[in-house]
Amino acid sequence: MSADQLSSTFHALADPTRRAILGSLTSGEKTVSDLAEPFDMTMPAITKHLKVLEKAHLIERSREAQYRPCKLQPEPLKAIDEWMEQYRRFFEASFDRLEDYLKQIQTKEGDDANQ
Amino acid sequence: MSADQLSSTFHALADPTRRAILGSLTSGEKTVSDLAEPFDMTMPAITKHLKVLEKAHLIERSREAQYRPCKLQPEPLKAIDEWMEQYRRFFEASFDRLEDYLKQIQTKEGDDANQ
Numbered sequence: 001m002s003a004d005q006l007s008s009t010f011h012a013l014a015d016p017t018r019r020a021i022l023g024s025l026t027s028g029e030k031t032v033s034d035l036a037e038p039f040d041m042t043m044p045a046i047t048k049h050l051k052v053l054e055k056a057h058l059i060e061r062s063r064e065a066q067y068r069p070c071k072l073q074p075e076p077l078k079a080i081d082e083w084m085e086q087y088r089r090f091f092e093a094s095f096d097r098l099e100d101y102l103k104q105i106q107t108k109e110g111d112d113a114n115q
Numbered sequence: 116m117s118a119d120q121l122s123s124t125f126h127a128l129a130d131p132t133r134r135a136i137l138g139s140l141t142s143g144e145k146t147v148s149d150l151a152e153p154f155d156m157t158m159p160a161i162t163k164h165l166k167v168l169e170k171a172h173l174i175e176r177s178r179e180a181q182y183r184p185c186k187l188q189p190e191p192l193k194a195i196d197e198w199m200e201q202y203r204r205f206f207e208a209s210f211d212r213l214e215d216y217l218k219q220i221q222t223k224e225g226d227d228a229n230q
Contacts, residue, residue, distance in 0.1 A: 010129035014122045019198075026201060074205035081206065083134075084196055086141060090189035091196065 005057070006083060009076040012056035017041070018049050022058060025072040029062070035070060120172070121198060124191040127171035132156070133164050137173060140187040144177070150185060 012018055021035055036046040050070065053059045057076050061068045127133055136150055151161040165185065168174045172191050176183045 004131075006134070007129045007131060010125050014125035014129060016119075016122060019121070023201065026205070072202075072205060074202055074208075077199060077202045078206040080195070081199055081203070084192065084199075086138065087187075087189055087192045088196070090141070090187060091193040093189075 005076065006079060008056045009058065009080060012052050012058055015049070015052075018053055021046075021049060021053065021070075022072060025059065025070060029069040029071045031067045031069050033067075120191065121194060123171045124173065124195060127167050127173055130164070130167075133168055136161075136164060136168065136185075137187060140174065140185060144184040144186045146182045146184050148182075 013022075017039060020038070024030060024035060024038070032043070032046060032050065035050070036043060039046065050059065050061070054061060057073055059070045060073050061070050128137075132154060135153070139145060139150060139153070147158070147161060147165065150165070151158060154161065165174065165176070169176060172188055174185045175188050176185050
C-alpha cells in the first residue's frame with residue numbers, strides 16, 4: 001500500500017463522526033439514512049463524511065440497489081495494523097516498565113509492613 | 116484516551132514526513148538537525164511537523180539539554196492499536212475468503228489435470 005494511501009486512511013480516521021460511522025458498519029451493511037440516524041447532522045454533512053471514507057477505500061457503496069448501502073472495507077485498516085508492527089515493541093517496553101514499577105511498590109509495601 | 120486525542124493522533128499520522136520522523140525515532144532520541152537531515156526541507160518546515168507530533172503526544176522534546184532531543188512516545192499508538200481491535204475479525208474474515216478462493220482454484224486445477 002502506497003504512502004499516500006496510508007495518509008488518506010489516517011486522514012479519514014481523524015474525525016470522531018467518521019470513526020463512529022465505521023464502527024456502525026461492523027454490524028453489517030447500512031443505508032445512508034440508517035447511518036445518519038444517530039447523528040444530529042444534515043444529510044449533506046453525512047454524505048461529505050461518507051465521501052471521505054469512500055475515497056480512502058474504507059467503505060464501498062453498492063452500485064446495485066437503488067438505496068446504495070454502505071459496506072465496511074477492512075483492507076486499509078489492515079495496512080495500518082501492519083504499519084503499527086514496528087512500534088509494538090515500544091508498547092511492550094512501556095508495559096514492562098510499568099510492571100517493574102508496580103513490583104517495586106509491592107516490594108516496598110511488603111518491606112514497610114515487615115518493619 | 117478521549118475521542119479528540121485519537122483524532123489528534125490520526126491527524127498527526129496522516130503525513131508521510133511525520134511518519135518518517137516517528138520511524139526514525141525508533142532507533143533512539145534524536146536532535147532536530149538529525150531528524151531534518153534525510154529530508155529536503157527547511158528547518159521551519161521540520162519544526163512545524165515536530166510541533167504537530169508533540170501536540171499529539173507522539174514525541175516529547177527534552178527540556179534538559181540545550182539541543183532538546185526528541186523522543187518517541189508510544190502511548191497514542193497503543194491507543195490506536197486498541198481501537199483497531201474491533202476491526203481485526205474483519206481482516207481475518209477477508210483472509211479466510213482469500214484462502215477459500217485459493218483452495219477452489221487448486222481444486223479446479225486438480226480436476227482439470229485429471230481430465
